[in-house]
Amino acid sequence: MRITIIGAGVAGLTCATEFSEQGFDVTIVARSEHIGDDSCSWYAGGMLAPWCEGESAEEPVVRLGQEAIGWWDRHVDCVERQGTLVLSHTRDAAELRRFSRRTSAHEAADAERIAALEPDLAGRFRHGLFFPGEGHLDPRKALEQLAETLRRRGVRLQLGTEMDKAAIQSDLTIDCRGLAAKDALPDLRGVTGEMIVIRSSEVNLHRPVRLLHPRIPLYIVPRGNGAYMVGATMIESDASRRISVRSTLELLGSAFALDPAFAEAEILETGVDARPAFPDNLPRIRRRGQTLYVNGLYRHGFLLAPAIARMAVEAVTDPTSTPEMMDENYPERQSA
Amino acid sequence: MLEFYGTSVSSRLLLGTAQYPSPATLSEAVRASGTAIVTVSLRRESGRERGGQDFWALIKGLGLRVLPNTAGCHSVREAVTTAHMAREVFGTPWIKLEVIGEQDTLQPDPFGLVEAARILCDEGFEVFPYMTEDLVVAERLVEAGCKVLMPWGAPIGSGRGLNNAYGLRTLRAHFPDIPLVIDAGIGLPSHAAEAMELGYDAVLLNTAIAKAGDPVMMAQAFAKAVEAGRLAYEADPIEARDMAAPSTPLMGKAFL
Numbered sequence: 001m002r003i004t005i006i007g008a009g010v011a012g013l014t015c016a017t018e019f020s021e022q023g024f025d026v027t028i029v030a031r032s033e034h035i036g037d038d039s040c041s042w043y044a045g046g047m048l049a050p051w052c053e054g055e056s057a058e059e060p061v062v063r064l065g066q067e068a069i070g071w072w073d074r075h076v077d078c079v080e081r082q083g084t085l086v087l088s089h090t091r092d093a094a095e096l097r098r099f100s101r102r103t104s105a106h107e108a109a110d111a112e113r114i115a116a117l118e119p120d121l122a123g124r125f126r127h128g129l130f131f132p133g134e135g136h137l138d139p140r141k142a143l144e145q146l147a148e149t150l151r152r153r154g155v156r157l158q159l160g161t162e163m164d165k166a167a168i169q170s171d172l173t174i175d176c177r178g179l180a181a182k183d184a185l186p187d188l189r190g191v192t193g194e195m196i197v198i199r200s201s202e203v204n205l206h207r208p209v210r211l212l213h214p215r216i217p218l219y220i221v222p223r224g225n226g227a228y229m230v231g232a233t234m235i236e237s238d239a240s241r242r243i244s245v246r247s248t249l250e251l252l253g254s255a256f257a258l259d260p261a262f263a264e265a266e267i268l269e270t271g272v273d274a275r276p277a278f279p280d281n282l283p284r285i286r287r288r289g290q291t292l293y294v295n296g297l298y299r300h301g302f303l304l305a306p307a308i309a310r311m312a313v314e315a316v317t318d319p320t321s322t323p324e325m326m327d328e329n330y331p332e333r334q335s336a
Numbered sequence: 337m338l339e340f341y342g343t344s345v346s347s348r349l350l351l352g353t354a355q356y357p358s359p360a361t362l363s364e365a366v367r368a369s370g371t372a373i374v375t376v377s378l379r380r381e382s383g384r385e386r387g388g389q390d391f392w393a394l395i396k397g398l399g400l401r402v403l404p405n406t407a408g409c410h411s412v413r414e415a416v417t418t419a420h421m422a423r424e425v426f427g428t429p430w431i432k433l434e435v436i437g438e439q440d441t442l443q444p445d446p447f448g449l450v451e452a453a454r455i456l457c458d459e460g461f462e463v464f465p466y467m468t469e470d471l472v473v474a475e476r477l478v479e480a481g482c483k484v485l486m487p488w489g490a491p492i493g494s495g496r497g498l499n500n501a502y503g504l505r506t507l508r509a510h511f512p513d514i515p516l517v518i519d520a521g522i523g524l525p526s527h528a529a530e531a532m533e534l535g536y537d538a539v540l541l542n543t544a545i546a547k548a549g550d551p552v553m554m555a556q557a558f559a560k561a562v563e564a565g566r567l568a569y570e571a572d573p574i575e576a577r578d579m580a581a582p583s584t585p586l587m588g589k590a591f592l
Contacts, residue, residue, distance in 0.1 A: 056357050057357065058357070058358070098547075101549070102549060189359075189390035189391065189394070190390060214493060215493075236390070236391035237390075237391070238389075238390060277358075279358065279359045279360040279363070279394070280358045280359075280360035280361070281357065281358035281359075281360070282358075
């Protein structure tokens with residue numbers, strides 16, 4: 001069966017991987033010239049943190065997200081299994097208590113444990129939570145490696161091509177265009193995230209650190225060689241093209257609050273993009289004739305793409321099936 | 337029947353729309369609360385260049401009266417500009433006016449607030465000013481043309497309840513005919529009930545519901561508390577007193 005996948009972000013490449021592994025004849029068509037151009041996955045944090053996300057996300061995110069770390073570990077070589085450290089300043093201890101109540105699979109981390117996990121933060125924090133089962137990856141390396149593996153396996157990647165000009169014979173189209181698919185999915189909306197990449201020769205963190213704060217929650221993800229991704233804001237908007245002064249102040253101010261040594265870090269990059277989301281912020285597979293839409297990964301692209309790709313394959317392999325994230329199951333899950 | 341600027345209001349609970357886990361949860365919580373008015377921020381939630389269209393469409397889709405706000409504005413000019421934008425986007429003269437004066441407590445700047453209220457009232461806006469419980473500021477706002485006042489209970493998002501019940505009671509007594517809405521600081525349904533028992537006309541809250549473990553259930557809890565508090569106020573509660581007074585007469589009981 002010949003399958004055309006539109007879009008080369010995390011959804012498209014993950015679906016392409018799953019379909020080609022199941023023996024489908026896969027072609028990827030993407031508007032962007034290079035992997036990552038025009039794709040919000042390029043600006044992802046790359047945290048594989050299903051339990052932490054449970055603080056605000058719905059149950060399926062926590063459960064389905066647990067597939068992610070193993071999937072990525074099998075497909076790319078940039079996965080770190082170092083867990084997640086969640087901290088708060090003493091003044092904001094209530095935030096930590098709340099986070100602890102709302103999440104599972106964590107261990108209390110006192111000053112000594114924090115110092116053992118992240119020596120650079122020793123003495124600065126007395127209360128935290130450690131999520132040992134979580135991990136992170138470098139999203140850009142991961143996307144490039146997936147694309148490379150697909151090419152080697154004979155999957156055609158037609159980058160820089162508009163779908164209507166691609167003229168491909170295929171039996172089924174998997175539409176993974178993200179927010180660009182709003183023309184076909186009117187209930188899709190953009191939620192902007194802003195991020196900053198900094199590099200510090202002084203700070204050495206081994207794992208994603210989340211600093212809770214009543215107004216400005218922050219996460220910092222190590223990217224290797226002293227680079228850190230600092231994120232991320234959540235703004236109900238899809239129009240921003242550049243980071244705002246306010247967000248820059250908030251993000252960098254929080255990084256400084258985590259470790260004042262970040263003051264000497266250099267700013268490598270700022271990034272802004274809008275992530276596609278449905279009204280319940282859960283991803284969805286929607287069948288329309290010979291097209292299967294896979295979309296709405298929201299802030300959980302790398303976390304949920306493996307599960308949603310698996311379900312897309314199920315939906316195609318057995319057309320009578322309705323995997324959990326198919327539209328058909330949406331009302332049932334809502335009332336459950 | 338409660339009225340804001342001549343519009344009858346069917347619910348005494350007003351909700352903010354920020355910080356919910358998802359728009360779907362927001363919409364469910366709003367339904368569960370029975371609210372008739374939601375407030376929406378045009379600044380923080382929308383970014384620049386009209387980017388918040390999708391979210392605004394969603395808010396409009398709730399089918400309720402929208403009270404746009406100027407949350408996050410720190411100057412008169414910002415607040416006035418945001419109010420203009422709000423009128424255009426939501427097609428309403430209503431504006432919840434916030435002019436923040438202090439970063440840590442997010443407490444209103446009374447001077448900027450009065451100035452902005454004067455400008456907006458003169459332009460035909462129907463202004464809902466977010467203020468402290470200060471009596472003199474309240475008088476100035478009424479002079480400026482405000483026909484609703486929204487004193488805080490406690491700083492925004494702090495969930496501390498009514499920090500100055502005495503001040504709020506005084507305000508109520510001074511403005512018997514102006515609709516008074518507690519805006520900000522409510523953390524628990526009991527806080528909302530207390531505000532209603534003091535004779536406040538309504539309460540506006542956001543974080544207490546949006547950040548609850550189950551926002552929809554919390555919305556129901558607040559709906560009940562607001563209703564209970566209002567009923568209690570209308571039922572004319574007893575005064576607290578120092579001496580115990582038995583509810584069962586002592587007469588006829590054996591004295592030991």
